[in-house]
Amino acid sequence: MVEINNNHMKEKLYIEKIQNGTVIDHIHAGFALSVLKILRLEGKEGKLITVGINVKSNTSSSKKKDIVKVENTILDQKQINQIALISPKCKVSFIKNYDIVKKFVVKIPNMIVGIIKCPNEKCITNVDREPVLTEFKILGEEPLKVACDYCERIVYKNEILRTSF
Amino acid sequence: MVEINNNHMKEKLYIEKIQNGTVIDHIHAGFALSVLKILRLEGKEGKLITVGINVKSNTSSSKKKDIVKVENTILDQKQINQIALISPKCKVSFIKNYDIVKKFVVKIPNMIVGIIKCPNEKCITNVDREPVLTEFKILGEEPLKVACDYCERIVYKNEILRTSF
Numbered sequence: 001m002v003e004i005n006n007n008h009m010k011e012k013l014y015i016e017k018i019q020n021g022t023v024i025d026h027i028h029a030g031f032a033l034s035v036l037k038i039l040r041l042e043g044k045e046g047k048l049i050t051v052g053i054n055v056k057s058n059t060s061s062s063k064k065k066d067i068v069k070v071e072n073t074i075l076d077q078k079q080i081n082q083i084a085l086i087s088p089k090c091k092v093s094f095i096k097n098y099d100i101v102k103k104f105v106v107k108i109p110n111m112i113v114g115i116i117k118c119p120n121e122k123c124i125t126n127v128d129r130e131p132v133l134t135e136f137k138i139l140g141e142e143p144l145k146v147a148c149d150y151c152e153r154i155v156y157k158n159e160i161l162r163t164s165f
Numbered sequence: 166m167v168e169i170n171n172n173h174m175k176e177k178l179y180i181e182k183i184q185n186g187t188v189i190d191h192i193h194a195g196f197a198l199s200v201l202k203i204l205r206l207e208g209k210e211g212k213l214i215t216v217g218i219n220v221k222s223n224t225s226s227s228k229k230k231d232i233v234k235v236e237n238t239i240l241d242q243k244q245i246n247q248i249a250l251i252s253p254k255c256k257v258s259f260i261k262n263y264d265i266v267k268k269f270v271v272k273i274p275n276m277i278v279g280i281i282k283c284p285n286e287k288c289i290t291n292v293d294r295e296p297v298l299t300e301f302k303i304l305g306e307e308p309l310k311v312a313c314d315y316c317e318r319i320v321y322k323n324e325i326l327r328t329s330f
Contacts, residue, residue, distance in 0.1 A: 029208075029211070030208035030209040030210075031208065033201070033207060033208050042195070042198060043195035043196065043198055043218040043219065043231065044195040045195075046195070046219055046229070047218075047219060048219045048220060049216075049217075050215075050216065050217050050218070050220075051214075051215065051216040051217075051218070052214075052215050053208040053213070053214040053215070053216070054212060054213045054236075055215075064211070066208065071219075
């Protein structure tokens, strides 16, 4: 991270861009660290990561958004679906040699299969005897409200953040 | 976070600077998220936070460093000492109206009093009957190695990160 000059230029500052990797923009304000958890990134991996939390946004209704940039990382579909759950409509760009090679808006899938845990310890999906993929129905997107297909437990975003990632 | 222009200008990008708050620079590469934990910042507080992880550094022997900037936050001495433990010699600047009003290098204190927990559950500092402040002696700074004054347990950085913050 390099300052533009030594005169403490007001308001703006340079940081490195990602040469190859992924930019996740328009994350709900305050949820960037949850996105890092989903990607299992702690910093010790050695990858360049830049994070903006509660940065100004002209398009968000809250006037704030988060943004995460990660070098040498391409998201898989499971991670994209997990991010969609906690921050629907955020924008993902895959970057190659500083250019955007793919850009899309994430979307909550109709059925949530195998990407979050059921917080009900007694749910069959949490019993070790046989492996069962979790399945949830979407009852509401914002705020997020889902129902376990097996035990019918209703689960909200905060509980998912605490127990799944 | 605003791109300089729409032509995907190479390598650099603008982000907002902190108007009032704290910049913690030259954090050991990979430890920025631990600093956020020490400051008890998750993003939901609404404060502008920018984080760079594994950014290029000309002065660090590993050629990488982390940096954290937090709006409207001034560190207290306990937090400064905690940050010194996990990242000795990092540089803290307090910012007022975009100018640096105070700048200093953190330093591990000779005695570690009341800023980390002893991981030994049976240590008197973890027994509820009477409140006792933890005390540790420094045996090594990099890598960090400390000894509990009460139970003599030797504790390393990773264990401190797991149990104290």
